Amino acid sequence: MSTDYGQLRRKAQDEVNTELADIEDPFEKRAAAEEIRDQAYMELSMLKQERQQLIASxxxxxxxxxxxERFGIQRHQMKRLTMDVLYGLEGRESWHYPPMWPADRVAAAREAGVAHPDNVVGKAEEIATRYEYAEARRDAAVAHLGAAREAVRLAGGxxxxxxxxxxxxxxxxxxARDQLLEQFAKLVTTPEKQLQLAAEAVDRAEEEAAELLVERDAAMNTLAFYTTARGVYFSAGISRSGMTRAQQRALGLPRDAAVPPRPELPAAGRAAGVKFVEDAAEKLPKVAAEYEAVEAQRLTAIEIRDAAVRVLHAxxxxxxPTQLAEAIGRDRKIVNRIVNPDEMY
Known part of the structure; x- marks a missing residue:
């Protein structure tokens, strides 16, 4: 049975919250949170290289x-770690996404001198569990540090x-859509290469969009919870209901729960640990525009990828479907939905 990483992270976060709950003085809480954070950083530093080697193996x-999923990470993260072990990609500014998997993974691993320990998956999962636990403790401690600074800065208003x-x-x-279409229109290549490039574009856009979404919502919630700004969702490129849902997520509320009225939002945000983002009024429009551009390119890349899938299937x-799923790094069910859209899966 695989590790439940969500439960593991919640446990680590709860432990940090419990350790700091009874400390009321912000300076004492800051010192305690810094100690937890530094211990977690040390643990992560000790585990990083071994974790990468085992996951790559x-x-x-x-x-x-x-x-x-056995290691609590996304597929593209596993690919990044592995390709760095094979090709030494870490720290390079000239690449935006790892190359495709080698045609023969085992041969490539042996050529690169990658060890293959007994029970490597189990060992990788064990160290990944320790890594995720330390990372969750670090993140929880950092959140408390931010909350202490915000409480002083905002003074309740x-x-x-x-x-x-x-x-x-x-x-x-x-x-953004036109830009990507233009790039692919200029390509004179085979369907196989078209599929590879489109699949990489989808993966790259997904990764970038996920990171930008976190930044966008953090800036948006700062403005909505802690500042005088109004109509923030217009600057985020979403609807009012979309902003409400983002606020519910930030406060840990279910979809059917009401968000506190505006006068109560600062206190509710602090109680929930919603972080204060510096220069959020300047940051939100820029990050939101970047997110929407990347999301538009993601959807466009999916269209190009799916068209290439259908060409190669015919x-x-x-x-x-198995070959196509391997080529695009997705589950076979996704390929089936592409080539047989009218069937139920």
Whole structure:
């Protein structure tokens, strides 16, 4: 049975919250939180290299489509770790996403001198569990550090900020879509290469969008909870209901729960540990525009990828769903939905 990483992270977070709950003085709480954070950083530093080596070994010698779940990470993260072990990609500014998996993983691993310990998947999962636990403790401690600073800064009220800009998001999305279509239109290549490039574009956009979404919501929630800004969702490129859902997530509320009225939001945000982002009024429009551009390119790349999948599935190529799933790094069910959209899966 695989480790429940969500439960593991919640346990680590609860432990940190319990350790700091009875400390009321912000200076004492800051010192205690810094100690927990530093201990976690030390643990992460000690585990980092061994974790990467074991995960890479497991991915190369004993790969399965859902292997990344055993280590509490996404598929593209496992690929990054593995490709760095094979090709030394870490720290390079010239690449944006790892190359495709080698045609023969085992041969590539042996050529690179990657060891294959007994029970490598189990050992990788064990060290990944320790790593995720330390990372969750670090993140929980950092959240407490931020909350202590915010409580002093806000003093129970709202910070006055200038009205944030409202980008033309439709224009942002269209320009991003056109840019990617233009890039692929210039390519003179085989269907196989088209599929590879499109799949990499989807993966890259997913990774970038996930990171930008966190930044966007953090800036948006700062403005909504702690500042004088109004109509913040216009600057985020979403609807009022979308902002409400983001606030519910930040406060740990279910979808059907009411968000506290505006006068109560500062206190509710602090109680829930919602972080205060510096320069949020300037940051939100920029990050939101970046997110919408990347999301538009993600959807466009999916269209290109799916078209290439259908071409390679049909004659004269005749690729099987299993081959296509391996090529795009996705579950076979996704390929089945692409090539047989009218069937139920």
């Amino acid at each position: 497991a991915a190369l010698y004993e790969y399965t489509p859902q292997l990344h 709202r910070v006055k900020v200038p009205a944030p800009e409202r980008p033309d998001f439709e224009d942002v999305r269209q320009r 004659a004269p190529y005749g690729w099987t």
